[in-house]
């Protein structure tokens with residue numbers, strides 16, 4: 001078996017797969033004749049780690065022999081430990097155009113050429129077999145990694161060597177986008193003999209500090225906090241907030257102990273194989289140790305769901321191959337705060353009589369939203385401040401009041417009263433997206449077919465989500481007869497602030513009696529077709545935040561119900 005030699009790795013890391021600038025000129029000239037592929041976010045992550053040699057010894061996308069060997073033995077065909085396939089997936093259309101020896105230009109989403117792949121083989125993947133070998137199941141419903149393989153990966157694979165022109169561009173947190181060659185240099189300059197790598201994709205608090213410090217002390221190592229900056233993680237925090245939180249987090253360590261970096265890794269969530277892969281990557285970044293939790297790489301790690309892989313399996317696998325991959329495994333232990341000792345303890349050292357305190361992520365979110373205390377034993381003031389910016393208390397968040405119901409149910413009137421009252425309050429900018437206004441402007445080309453109604457409501461949801469994100473108030477009053485599109489609007493808005501669905505349940509008879517616009521009379525007379533409630537369906541909301549029947553309520557009384565709800569929920573004071 002190939003046993004990696006640290007010195008060899010150190011030397012190889014002084015290089016990357018980027019070619020000399022003269023060669024770049026040449027490749028650019030030739031590129032006009034090459035086939036080209038625009039990479040998606042996932043593929044860009046893999047390309048970056050290939051080019052910067054975080055995936056050493058890979059010098060391109062895996063050949064079929066290596067791929068098969070990785071599936072079957074977690075090793076490349078020469079015996080080197082490598083647990084996860086790194087392949088370039090293409091559509092059948094592209095696959096049919098490619099031949100061995102042919103250059104394929106790889107471009108980013110803007111069409112900027114990043115690398116040229118010299119094609120070696122093209123083959124159709126067997127998703128079932130791939131999934132079973134890598135993930136241990138071929139059921140996309142049971143495993144998000146398998147879901148991505150089945151639904152977000154093209155069916156054909158291309159292998160071949162790479163010539164890099166540029167690393168993918170990042171304009172955010174550039175100082176943290178350090179490559180393996182740079183980390184080697186930094187660690188050496190600082191005289192760090194032992195460095196323990198720690199990966200995360202969540203925000204970190206006091207318990208995490210205790211956990212990583214404990215691990216690092218055991219190994220006599222400095223720390224490389226190396227969060228994933230690939231696609232969005234398991235929580236709904238935006239990337240910018242997360243990284244700002246990490247920057248605050250590392251301020252709470254002894255001086256010259258920690259280095260922070262971002263890893264553009266597309267995680268496969270393949271449990272033990274994932275952990276092993278991450279360890280190999282950290283070895284390539286110059287770490288001597290890697291911290292592994294008992295549910296490391298599990299798709300359901302860190303939430304209340306049952307884990308997919310057996311607890312401890314990831315630690316065992318990495319431990320068993322430590323010598324071969326040349327990096328030591330540090331088992332991470334969950335730490336809890338023991339109140340009577342005013343100190344953190346590893347969970348397995350807590351006696352039954354001890355008072356343990358914890359704050360779940362849902363509870364943390366609630367406290368942020370309601371501007372409640374977040375104790376110092378739980379988190380650091382700098383981290384809390386960043387979180388507060390991302391999760392302002394509700395009275396500082398934006399929200400959308402989404403009023404749905406039949407024509408004549410009182411939607412527009414309610415929306416107008418609310419508009420005036422919010423304008424009077426002058427606390428947030430207010431936008432009125434009444435059905436008619438939207439139909440005249442945003443959706444002027446749409447008709448009243450199911451497809452167009454859904455599109456109309458989807459557009460309203462998009463605009464409302466932008467308004468809510470920027471902390472304004474969006475007042476929407478479309479008929480929105482279909483539950484699915486109302487749900488879509490909710491999903492667009494909810495991550496950014498409040499979504500209050502108000503169902504105007506005024507019965508059809510009353511709406512028809514009012515018939516302000518005369519559309520019911522026209523519908524009954526057969527002059528207009530497809531009027532909601534007469535010939536077209538209305539699916540009543542099952543769980544609206546509010547249900548208001550304006551049969552015997554004045555517009556001011558209806559508005560009052562909305563105000564009471566908003567106050568009770570903390571959106572207004």
Ligand code: PPS
Pocket residue numbers: 406407408411412435436439448452453454456457477478479480481517519528529530531532536
């Ligand atoms: S939808 O289903 O949400 O897209 O409808 P919406 O955009 O809210 O409708 C705006 C107004 O169009 C008038 N109108 C119709 N409504 C229903 N069905 C048909 N066929 C139709 N034709 C025109 C109707 O007056 C809607 O305004 P409101 O404010 O609801 O009375």
